Amino acid sequence: MSKPELWVIAERRLDHIEPTTQQLITKAKGLAGDQFSVVAILLEATNDQLENELTAYGPDEIRVVRDDRFPTATDAEHADALQQLVTAYQPNSILFGATITGRSIAPRLQAKLQTGLTADCLDLRFDDDTLVATKPSYGDNIMCEIICPDHRPQMATVRPNTFVAAPATGDATVTTATVTFHPVDRLEVKAATPVVNTATTVGDASRVVALGRGAASSATIDSATKLAEKLGGRIGVSRPLTDQDRFTHDDQIGQSGNTIHPELILNFGISGAVQYLVGMQDSQTIVAINADENAPIFDVADYGYVGDAQAFMTALLAQFN
Amino acid sequence: MKIVVCLKQVPETNDVTIDPVTHNLDRRGLAGVMNPFDKNAIELALNLKDSRDDVQVVLLTMGPDDYADSLREGMAMGADEGVLLSDRAFAGADTLATGYVLAQAVKKIGDADLILFGRQAVDADTGQVGPIVAEFLHQPQITYAANLRLSGANEVTAERLLEDTKQTLVAQLPAVVSVRSELNTPRYPTPRNIQLSFNKPLTTWHHDDLDLDDSRLGQAGSPTIVTKVYAPEPVKRALTPLTGTPSEAASQLITALKQRQLI
Numbered sequence: 001m002s003k004p005e006l007w008v009i010a011e012r013r014l015d016h017i018e019p020t021t022q023q024l025i026t027k028a029k030g031l032a033g034d035q036f037s038v039v040a041i042l043l044e045a046t047n048d049q050l051e052n053e054l055t056a057y058g059p060d061e062i063r064v065v066r067d068d069r070f071p072t073a074t075d076a077e078h079a080d081a082l083q084q085l086v087t088a089y090q091p092n093s094i095l096f097g098a099t100i101t102g103r104s105i106a107p108r109l110q111a112k113l114q115t116g117l118t119a120d121c122l123d124l125r126f127d128d129d130t131l132v133a134t135k136p137s138y139g140d141n142i143m144c145e146i147i148c149p150d151h152r153p154q155m156a157t158v159r160p161n162t163f164v165a166a167p168a169t170g171d172a173t174v175t176t177a178t179v180t181f182h183p184v185d186r187l188e189v190k191a192a193t194p195v196v197n198t199a200t201t202v203g204d205a206s207r208v209v210a211l212g213r214g215a216a217s218s219a220t221i222d223s224a225t226k227l228a229e230k231l232g233g234r235i236g237v238s239r240p241l242t243d244q245d246r247f248t249h250d251d252q253i254g255q256s257g258n259t260i261h262p263e264l265i266l267n268f269g270i271s272g273a274v275q276y277l278v279g280m281q282d283s284q285t286i287v288a289i290n291a292d293e294n295a296p297i298f299d300v301a302d303y304g305y306v307g308d309a310q311a312f313m314t315a316l317l318a319q320f321n
Numbered sequence: 322m323k324i325v326v327c328l329k330q331v332p333e334t335n336d337v338t339i340d341p342v343t344h345n346l347d348r349r350g351l352a353g354v355m356n357p358f359d360k361n362a363i364e365l366a367l368n369l370k371d372s373r374d375d376v377q378v379v380l381l382t383m384g385p386d387d388y389a390d391s392l393r394e395g396m397a398m399g400a401d402e403g404v405l406l407s408d409r410a411f412a413g414a415d416t417l418a419t420g421y422v423l424a425q426a427v428k429k430i431g432d433a434d435l436i437l438f439g440r441q442a443v444d445a446d447t448g449q450v451g452p453i454v455a456e457f458l459h460q461p462q463i464t465y466a467a468n469l470r471l472s473g474a475n476e477v478t479a480e481r482l483l484e485d486t487k488q489t490l491v492a493q494l495p496a497v498v499s500v501r502s503e504l505n506t507p508r509y510p511t512p513r514n515i516q517l518s519f520n521k522p523l524t525t526w527h528h529d530d531l532d533l534d535d536s537r538l539g540q541a542g543s544p545t546i547v548t549k550v551y552a553p554e555p556v557k558r559a560l561t562p563l564t565g566t567p568s569e570a571a572s573q574l575i576t577a578l579k580q581r582q583l584i
Contacts, residue, residue, distance in 0.1 A: 013483075013484065013485060013486070014485065014486060018484075074461065074462075074490075075452065075462055075464065076455070076456070076461060076462065079456070099483070099484060100464065100465050100481075100482070100483050100484060101483060103448050103449075103464070104452055104462070104464040104465070105452075106449075107416065107420075107447075107448075107449035107450075107451075107452035107453050107456075108452040108453070108455065108456045108462065110416075110417065110449070110453065111417065111420060111452070111453040111456035111457055112456060114417065114544070115417075115544050116415065116417065116543075116544030116545035117416065117417075117449060117545075118545060119416075119445075119446065119447035119448065119449055120446055120447070132548070136446065136553075137444060137445055137446065138332070138335040138336075138337045138444055139335035139443060139446070140553070141335050141336065141337060141552070141553075142337055142339070142346065142550060142551070142552060142553075143550070143551050143552070143553050144547050144549065144550050145547070145548045145549035145550075146545050146546065146547050146548070147545070147546055147548055148544045148545050148546075149546060150544065151544040184461055185493075186460075186461045186492060186493040186496070187461035187462075187463070187490060187491070187492045187493070187496070188490065188491050188492075189488055189489070189490055190478075190489040190490065190491055191488065191489040192486050192487070192488045192489075193486065193487050194485060194486055194487075195482065195485055195486060195487050201484060201485075207583075231584070248503055249502065249503075250484075263583060264578070264583045272555075274552070274553060274555065275553075277555035278553045278555060281555050281556055285578070285581055285583060286558065287574060296555070298560055299555065299557045299558075299560075300555050300556065300557060300558055301558060301560055302558055302559075302560065302561060303560070303561050303562075303563055303574055303577055304560050304561070304562055304563060305562070305563040305564075305567075305570045305574075306562075307567060307570070308567070311567040312567045312570060312571060314567070315566075315567040315568040315570070315571035316571040316574065316575070318568075318571075319568075319571050319572060319575055320575075
């Protein structure tokens, strides 16, 4: 008898695979052991070959469903197609990226299947065949372990950049499956256009200049923008700065924002609430500049300077020039 | 046109702690407030109400009796009425069981053209209930709407911001929409609206007021179980202090980053 399946739902982002998909394949392979077979589920247009962006990560199988309506399909149409696949293949568990798309389709599918879904997970493991999903609550101040003992499939959305994608050996078998596309005639995607200025999120940047309450002045933000440019990175913020017009929740690090692990993060004027620290503590090199020598940010930093954020930033910029 | 706005009451602060002995969440002394993101959904409903004469805004929530506070607050912002779903049988519900009861209540309210949600609750952060309700009602959904306008007698046009894509969606009503917080700035209740709100109807529906399948309610109707709750512990590192003037410290940092081949 073939092994039960652990699914990763591949997500399209414009003409490519959204990186969380690859991160989840790597994680799923680590979880699967001899118990599960890792299957990436890919819904794409007839002439797409997005499976080529998945093979290198070594899932056991890439199951492709082709229909020219998928690239502009609505959440309900995606969920309907996935439900048909679930009925046909009875997977043990289904993983989605906790992207906007994943967080929109997964609960719709959950409701169709009447099963459990754990949102925005930061860790996953199996106890026998029960998925134990770790989910943050209360703005990442609290972690909950959640299981779905009596219903299958088990479902989770996983926060982007929680896991690191790693190329793997092994030949992924590419298979095709068919579903009946049921168009929803009451909702239409009229247009989809790239948004240029958020093409890289703070989660994708390898260098991050992070600003908090102690580095919130307009002048400091301007300096930080220059510094981020010089480093080839971008700005991220802690929660207080999301109230400013220049930033949104998409720029936020930690607290139901982005979990990040860049090569380098410079924290200016951030004291370090728990959810913030957890959200960026896997960064390779952590630098902290804060006026308060007792700020918790210094506990997790490699390099620290106790002093004024603006003054340090000015000095740093001057020496870069 | 009838708009139902679903909302949740959440703790006033997210600074919750774990009781070191019982390992339970210590919620003592935490007052409840309306989930801030839900105010964006109410504001959208009130904007639509301001733009035409025939809009009725109904607020809907499920929870203990004190959730009425959030309904009153929403009515003080300008909503017309509130419905509280309160029953011991509803307690312990996860998103699936919550979505089921809300969907049954929307059916009972009847003739809802738009069902609005905030992007997510700030305590549990799932954002799942809107799509679940949409599925149970067999309605189209637009999640994370960045703006929305009536584009026809029975039609809305919305923009949805994905991570790097902007979608324009057109939905025939009725439809379920969850809104981004960037959509608008929620209004404050005016003294006059606060006064008016006390004369607006606030109805409580219990278990027997709704058409419900008991196996889908509360804890029994919830597939998920929380098995452990804990506070995350940041991992400490050995700190190398940068010292002296800002200029001296910046110079030390540049040297260190060069050694690490980061610049």
